[in-house]
Amino acid sequence: LSPVMFSGEAKCFLKYVFFSSGCRYVSKAAAKAQMEFDYDGPSMKTAVPGPRSQELTKQLGDIQNVGAVNFFCNYEESRGNYLVDVDGNRMLDIYTQISSIPIGYNHPALLKLMTNPNNLSTFVNRPALGILPPENFPDKIAESLLSVAPSGMTRVQTMACGSCSNENAYKAMFIWYRNKERGYKTPSDEDHSTCMINQAPGCPDLSILSFMGAFHGRTMGCLATTHSKVIHKLDVPSFDWPIAPFPKLQYPLEEFTRENALEEARCLEEVEDLIVKWRQKGKPVAGIVIEPIQAEGGDNHASPDFFRRLRDIARKHGCAFHVDEVQTGGGGTGKFWAHEHWGMDDPADIVSFSKKLLTGGYYHKDELQADKICTATVFLILFCFHTFQPYRIFNTWMGDPSKNLFLSEVLNVIRRENLLEEVTRSGKALLNGLYELQAQYPGILSRARGQGTFCAIDICDGATRDTILVKARDKGVLLGGCGDRSIRFRPALVFKEYHVHLLLNIFNDVLANHK
């Protein structure tokens, strides 16, 4: 246990000033951790969206699609775990901008960073990082992204968002695979001429193997590996790439070890079959991409053993292994990377990230560097090819150094406040609470599951799930859905046991009233 966890600890009783009714889930006192920038609890003034939000939604509707807008926010007044809306409602935020706010709103450390005059220029002059990086760029990358690099990875490429990170990771895998196929020889004249008109062999018929239920983004390369919802994919042309079944496990995992192992074996067998089949079709699998926990697809877990064996299959068939940590990365599972739970020395060839990392990008093994392949070639064939090796993974901005500044500070806070240990502790309390609620409301809840605070629970059906989300919001808790009928919990890393009990009490109230 960390000594910091108890600093400022004070026993206090939750104030339920805003509850109209409902039984209490906990009667025990909750330890309130020191967070001077947090509020005491939710405070609701109107239904959500309130009148001001509705007015602004109408206004924005003249400019943009507002079908997905929940409400408008007052980010100035938001603090820590609490999101404040434009009607003065203060909600405990367990969704955190689709899991992208690492240490809560308006964290003092980030505000302080903004007032440092030395940082101004980084915000005002956005460089083309690939050609004209700022002086402090290597140091900033070292103290931010490299300081949390996954095992075995010393190289990282920044990008501006999750989709661009995955798109470029796929390109790196294709380039790597084709170089292997060519025997690291210079591309032929035919490669050159055909690629300019989108034809093979220059634009080869390679594929990426993905999993049903996966979400890897919505740009066209990513979208060909995304299979979570119709709305993402309908009407957009795609690639004929193999899609393997993701294990459908029974929860709690420890109670269904045998059944789950069989299910995982079935899926892995299918993966190998698909790799062989697509090779025979002339569309070899250059890479396998997978999330450590399928998030958008419904918070679907698999065992460390599954991932270990999948990694072995990738190696056996000469496919790169890409772990997409865009949603799972950054500490929510109690480790900085969810794949660290697998306990492997050599877990992946590529690890992509975004969201809580604030910048996008991907780590990669040395051999996955687009211009590194040359070193494996003999000298005489090098010259011609070497001249165009840079610029293969490239775009104008290649990320944004102002986001790296924030990330450095976020990592400082995570270390200083031992937030990964806090997450582990809060996560246990949350999952235990969900188990208890599930036992209490077996007609509504099932399949409570999670790692760290990256938790989820299933509701009896999609319509009930949506109703419960709205009711929870009206009581001051902001949650998100995933899959067909799951609720996902995605708090910031500053979500303490105190907040867990607050959440569980309100969730319990909603469920009790729903009965």
Next chain:
Amino acid sequence: LSPVMFSGEAKCFLKYVFFSSGCRYVSKAAAKAQMEFDYDGPSMKTAVPGPRSQELTKQLGDIQNVGAVNFFCNYEESRGNYLVDVDGNRMLDIYTQISSIPIGYNHPALLKLMTNPNNLSTFVNRPALGILPPENFPDKIAESLLSVAPSGMTRVQTMACGSCSNENAYKAMFIWYRNKERGYKTPSDEDHSTCMINQAPGCPDLSILSFMGAFHGRTMGCLATTHSKVIHKLDVPSFDWPIAPFPKLQYPLEEFTRENALEEARCLEEVEDLIVKWRQKGKPVAGIVIEPIQAEGGDNHASPDFFRRLRDIARKHGCAFHVDEVQTGGGGTGKFWAHEHWGMDDPADIVSFSKKLLTGGYYHKDELQADKICTATVFLILFCFHTFQPYRIFNTWMGDPSKNLFLSEVLNVIRRENLLEEVTRSGKALLNGLYELQAQYPGILSRARGQGTFCAIDICDGATRDTILVKARDKGVLLGGCGDRSIRFRPALVFKEYHVHLLLNIFNDVLANHK
């Protein structure tokens, strides 16, 4: 002529403190405009990259591909038109981070914005704009992007970068086209089930028609429409989409009217042929995408008449017409959008942007809104489809409001300082200077061309071009290449006649010494 243009005007003679040799291109005095945040001229202390840049490149090389790194920059010391490097070299920047710095480095208006405490929260709390926008978002969009909306467009979707802007614009065109094909009826069960496994009809075999020499980005959808360089495309799977020839015009345009008209007619005929051919192949063209000036591909121009007729062809064949203004947009051509030079009331269905706009995104006609199609349908078939209309064009961040803040201020500066008029004036001086240099060095230079300061000139061959770029840099002028052997000029909007003459003098020195 604007009254502002003459404010602070002072006749002064250029100081050539750093020239070792070379004849002068101009002997006339140059009007120096008022720019208190600019330097007087270049100042070179070392060769570029200097020792500190080389040291940092080595350091960064352990982490990333540094094949494309020119040198490292001191952005704190950079001002206006001048980029300062880590070795203390100060260069007149005519490349501006691949054309993405609108009003020069460290503009006082942008620095001031950073010190306003009301803006802090926008930087520190990046929202998921599609679901939880900040209160000021509609106003900020109205005063920034909408205030410069292209003719006929009142709707805009923000995105984080140019590639994501084009990817999502393509998706909007595909969705629009499929809705037309379906007769605005609810998608079928087969549409739903097939799209989840990347198959038609859910993922239809539609195409986007692009042009040889085009550059629209490097993510996989964009990349299928990019045809400027092998390095962008080699080894990446692509789509079988039609690629039309872009007119190869002779310059100066006014001297080759007849020849160029024939060439443009040839290309337009090919466009129609391809549309018919791809329809027959079962891969109908949903949209046509084109740059007003092909930039990466070599600064290739076409006449307003060409674009007008292309727009008519798109309309005739039921294809959306997408004008990609990622590099041309934002004022460099003397109008805010390059396509405004075509003088049309209804120039496009979609206009995408990024770079100088600081945020990415695209404007679109009402009917290209992914969820808007329903309004054209009859009531009874609406319900089911309408429920999933939002989230079709969506991602976590959907842009970045902190970039909108900067954009608002950039637009204020452009208006206050009449920068579009300045660009037109500087552009004339630049193009006239290039014409004169071309007459002076016919063995080296040809095909001077441009609109506003968005100018280019061809060098006799690629190797000479690269040598000249390095020599110019060593004399304190930072230029970029494009195409096989062109030099492109991409100054910021604060590039005045004074800077034009400075540039032309140095360029002349380089050419004189090269002879």
